[in-house]
Amino acid sequence: MRLSSLEIHGFKSFADKTVINFNKNITGVVGPNGCGKSNVIDSIRWVLGEQRTKNLRSDKMDNLIFNGTKMRKSANRATVVLTFENDRNLLPSEFTTVAVSRTLYRTGESEYKINNVNCRLKDISALFMDTGISSDSYAIIELSMINDILADKENVRRKLFEQAS
Amino acid sequence: MRLSSLEIHGFKSFADKTVINFNKNITGVVGPNGCGKSNVIDSIRWVLGEQRTKNLRSDKMDNLIFNGTKMRKSANRATVVLTFENDRNLLPSEFTTVAVSRTLYRTGESEYKINNVNCRLKDISALFMDTGISSDSYAIIELSMINDILADKENVRRKLFEQAS
Amino acid sequence: ATEKFMEAFNKVKDNFKYVFKRLFSEEDVCDLFLTDPDNPLESKVEITAKPKGKRPLTINQLSGGEKALTSISLIFSLYLLKPAPFCVLDEVDAPLDDANVGKFNNIIKQFSENSQFIIVTHKKETMVHVEAIYGVTMAEPGISKVVPVEFASLN
Amino acid sequence: ATEKFMEAFNKVKDNFKYVFKRLFSEEDVCDLFLTDPDNPLESKVEITAKPKGKRPLTINQLSGGEKALTSISLIFSLYLLKPAPFCVLDEVDAPLDDANVGKFNNIIKQFSENSQFIIVTHKKETMVHVEAIYGVTMAEPGISKVVPVEFASLN
Ligand SMILES: Nc1ncnc2c1ncn2[C@@H]1O[C@H](COP(=O)(O)OP(=O)(O)OP(=O)(O)O)[C@@H](O)[C@H]1O
Numbered sequence: 001m002r003l004s005s006l007e008i009h010g011f012k013s014f015a016d017k018t019v020i021n022f023n024k025n026i027t028g029v030v031g032p033n034g035c036g037k038s039n040v041i042d043s044i045r046w047v048l049g050e051q052r053t054k055n056l057r058s059d060k061m062d063n064l065i066f067n068g069t070k071m072r073k074s075a076n077r078a079t080v081v082l083t084f085e086n087d088r089n090l091l092p093s094e095f096t097t098v099a100v101s102r103t104l105y106r107t108g109e110s111e112y113k114i115n116n117v118n119c120r121l122k123d124i125s126a127l128f129m130d131t132g133i134s135s136d137s138y139a140i141i142e143l144s145m146i147n148d149i150l151a152d153k154e155n156v157r158r159k160l161f162e163q164a165s
Numbered sequence: 166m167r168l169s170s171l172e173i174h175g176f177k178s179f180a181d182k183t184v185i186n187f188n189k190n191i192t193g194v195v196g197p198n199g200c201g202k203s204n205v206i207d208s209i210r211w212v213l214g215e216q217r218t219k220n221l222r223s224d225k226m227d228n229l230i231f232n233g234t235k236m237r238k239s240a241n242r243a244t245v246v247l248t249f250e251n252d253r254n255l256l257p258s259e260f261t262t263v264a265v266s267r268t269l270y271r272t273g274e275s276e277y278k279i280n281n282v283n284c285r286l287k288d289i290s291a292l293f294m295d296t297g298i299s300s301d302s303y304a305i306i307e308l309s310m311i312n313d314i315l316a317d318k319e320n321v322r323r324k325l326f327e328q329a330s
Numbered sequence: 331a332t333e334k335f336m337e338a339f340n341k342v343k344d345n346f347k348y349v350f351k352r353l354f355s356e357e358d359v360c361d362l363f364l365t366d367p368d369n370p371l372e373s374k375v376e377i378t379a380k381p382k383g384k385r386p387l388t389i390n391q392l393s394g395g396e397k398a399l400t401s402i403s404l405i406f407s408l409y410l411l412k413p414a415p416f417c418v419l420d421e422v423d424a425p426l427d428d429a430n431v432g433k434f435n436n437i438i439k440q441f442s443e444n445s446q447f448i449i450v451t452h453k454k455e456t457m458v459h460v461e462a463i464y465g466v467t468m469a470e471p472g473i474s475k476v477v478p479v480e481f482a483s484l485n
Numbered sequence: 486a487t488e489k490f491m492e493a494f495n496k497v498k499d500n501f502k503y504v505f506k507r508l509f510s511e512e513d514v515c516d517l518f519l520t521d522p523d524n525p526l527e528s529k530v531e532i533t534a535k536p537k538g539k540r541p542l543t544i545n546q547l548s549g550g551e552k553a554l555t556s557i558s559l560i561f562s563l564y565l566l567k568p569a570p571f572c573v574l575d576e577v578d579a580p581l582d583d584a585n586v587g588k589f590n591n592i593i594k595q596f597s598e599n600s601q602f603i604i605v606t607h608k609k610e611t612m613v614h615v616e617a618i619y620g621v622t623m624a625e626p627g628i629s630k631v632v633p634v635e636f637a638s639l640n
C-alpha cells in the first residue's frame with residue numbers, strides 16, 4: 001500500500017486546492033512557523049477518520065474549515081483526498097488505486113467516498129483495519145506524543161501496545 | 166548585581182569541581198544531549214533556594230548528589246557556589262562581591278553560606294528578595310514552562326504576574 | 331491592592347503588545363485581559379494572539395512555533411515590568427524557525443543592556459549571537475566537564 | 486489472549502533493545518517490563534533506560550534529548566512489530582543534538598525499505614537525509630501553499 005498523493009481543499013489554512021505527491025520513500029515537509037505543515041498532518045489524520053477534535057487542535061469540527069482572512073471569505077466546505085497504490089494488496093479492494101475522500105460542509109453535513117463512491121466513515125476505518133494505519137496509530141508521531149509516552153499519560157503505552165499487536 | 170561565576174562540585178553529573186565564568190552579557194551553553202547543560206541550570210535554581218525536587222527533575226534531594234558510575238564511586242556531598250558583583254547595590258550587603266553557597270551531605274545535612282559565613286536558607290532567599298531572582302521566578306525559562314503558560318496550568322499566569330509586580 | 335495590581339497589569343499588557351509585535355510583526359495583533367474584570371485579584375489571565383491575516387479562535391489553534399513565541403512574549407513582558415538581573419533560557423528556541431530564532435535573539439540582545447542572559451541551545455543560529463560560549467562535554471562517561479569554546483571552531 | 490499479548494510484548498522488548506542501542510550505542514542498556522507480571526492484560530508498561538556510564542533511578546532523571554530518544558525507541562519498537570505502510574513525524578527531531586539527529590535519520594532510512602516516511606522538520610541536518618522536499622509557504626497571509634523544493638537551494 002503505497003501513498004501516492006494528498007489533496008487538501010478548504011481544510012484549515014489550505015483555502016486553495018493543494019496537491020502533494022508522497023510517492024517517495026522519505027519525503028520532507030519544511031517551512032516557517034505557522035505556514036501549515038502540521039495542518040497537512042491534521043488533514044491526513046482527519047481523512048483517515050479522526051473524530052476527536054482535540055487531536056486536530058480544534059474545539060469543534062466546524063473549526064476545520066478554512067475560516068477566512070481579511071482578504072478572503074471563509075470556505076463553505078473542507079475536502080481532503082488521500083490516494084494510495086494498492087501495490088501489496090494490503091487494502092481489501094479490487095482496485096489498484098484507492099482514493100479515500102472526506103468532506104465537511106459548513107451546514108454540518110459530512111461526505112465520505114472511496115474511489116468516488118459515497119460510503120460511511122466506518123467503511124473507511126474498515127478499509128484500513130489491520131494495516132496499522134488509523135487516525136490514532138503509532139504511525140503518526142509528534143512531540144506531545146513523545147512526552148505522553150514518557151509520562152505514560154492515561155496509560156498510553158498500554159494502548160499503543162494493543163494497537164500494534 | 167552582576168553574575169561573576171558558578172562553581173559546581175558533586176552536584177548531579179558534575180563529579181569534579183567545575184567553574185563557569187558568567188561575566189559576559191550573553192553567555193551560550195552548548196553540548197550534546199545528556200552532557201549536563203540542564204544540570205547547570207538546576208544547580209543555579211538549587212543554590213538560589215529551590216526546595217521542590219520536582220523542579221530539579223529529582224524525586225528526593227539525595228538524588229542531587231553525584232551518584233557514581235562504573236568507574237567512580239558516588240560523591241558524599243553536592244556543593245554549588247554562585248558569585249555576584251554587587252555593582253548596583255541591589256543586594257542588601259556591604260560587600261562588593263557576594264558568594265552564595267549551598268551544600269547537601271549524603272547524611273541529609275545541609276549547609277548554607279553567604280561569603281563563607283554560615284547562614285540559613287531563608288537568609289539566602291531574603292538576600293534576593295526584590296531582585297526578581299528566586300528559584301521559581303520568570304527569570305529561569307524552559308520549554309515546559311512555555312507550555313504550562315499556554316495551558317495556564319495551575320493558574321501559572323496569575324502566579325508569574327504576582328511575582329513580577 | 332487592586333489598584334496596584336491593575337497598574338501592573340496594564341503595564342504588562344502594553345509590554346506584551348510591544349514584545350509580540352517585535353517577535354511577530356507590526357501588523358500582528360494580541361491582547362491580554364482578565365476573565366473576571368470585576369474581581370481582578372482572583373481572576374484568571376487570558377491571552378489572545380492573532381498573527382496577521384489569521385483569525386484563530388483561541389491560542390490553541392496557533393502553530394507550535396506561534397504558540398511558543400506568544401508564550402515567550404508574555405514571559406518577556408513580565409520581565410520588562412521588573413527586569414531580573416539575569417535570565418536563564420533552556421532550549422527555548424527549539425520550536426522556532428530560522429527567521430524567528432533571529433528575532434528572538436535580537437530582542438535578547440536588546441534586553442541584555444539591562445540583564446545578563448545565559449542561553450542553553452542546540453541551534454547554530456543562536457550560537458552566533460552570544461558573546462561567549464561554554465561547551466559541556468562528557469568525555470568520561472557520566473562525568474560532566476565544561477570548556478570555553480572558540481567561535482572559530484563553530485564554523 | 487494472555488499468551489498472545491506476552492508473545493507480542495516480548496517481541497517489542499527485543500525490538501526496544503535493538504532500536505535503543507542503535508539510537509544510543511551498544512554499551513547503553515534499556516528494558517521494558519510489566520509492573521504487574523501476574524496480570525499482563527491489566528498491567529502498566531514500565532521503561533528503564535541507562536545510557537552508558539549513567540545510573541538514573543528513573544527515566545525522569547534523563548536529559549530532554551535522552552528522554553525523547555528513549556520514547557522514540559519505544560514507538561519504533563512497536564512499529565517494528567507491525568510496520569505501518571507509512572509513518573508521519575512532526576518535528577520529532579527538535580530536542581536532538583546533531584549526532585543524534587544523524588542516528589535518528591539513519592534508522593528511518595533503514596525502516597524506509599518497508600514503509601514510507603513523511604517528516605516535518607526545521608533542521609537542515611534532517612533535510613539532507615530525505616529524498617524529496619515540499620516547502621509550505623504563506624505568501625498570501627493566512628493562505629497555505631505547497632511548492633516542491635530543489636535540494637540545491639537548501640545550501
Ligand atoms: N480553520 C482554519 N482556517 C484558517 N486558518 C487556520 C484554521 N485552523 C488553523 N489555521 C491556521 O493555521 C496555522 C497553523 O498552521 P500549522 O500548525 O500547520 O503550522 P506549522 O507549519 O506546523 O508551524 P510550526 O513550525 O510553528 O509548527 C495557524 O496560524 C492557524 O491560525
Ligand SMILES: Nc1ncnc2c1ncn2[C@@H]1O[C@H](COP(=O)(O)OP(=O)(O)OP(=O)(O)O)[C@@H](O)[C@H]1O
Pocket residue numbers: 176177178179196197198199200201202203204205228229230231232233466472536539540541546547548549550551580
Ligand atoms: N545525581 C546524579 N548523578 C550522576 N548523574 C546524574 C545525576 N542526576 C542526573 N544525572 C545525569 O545527568 C544527565 C542529564 O543531564 P542534563 O539534563 O543536564 O543534559 P542536557 O545537557 O541538558 O541534555 P539535553 O540536550 O538532552 O537537554 C542524565 O543523563 C542523568 O543521568
Ligand SMILES: [Mg+2]
Pocket residue numbers: 037038039393394395
Ligand atoms: Mg507544527
Ligand SMILES: [Mg+2]
Pocket residue numbers: 202203204548549550
Ligand atoms: Mg537539557
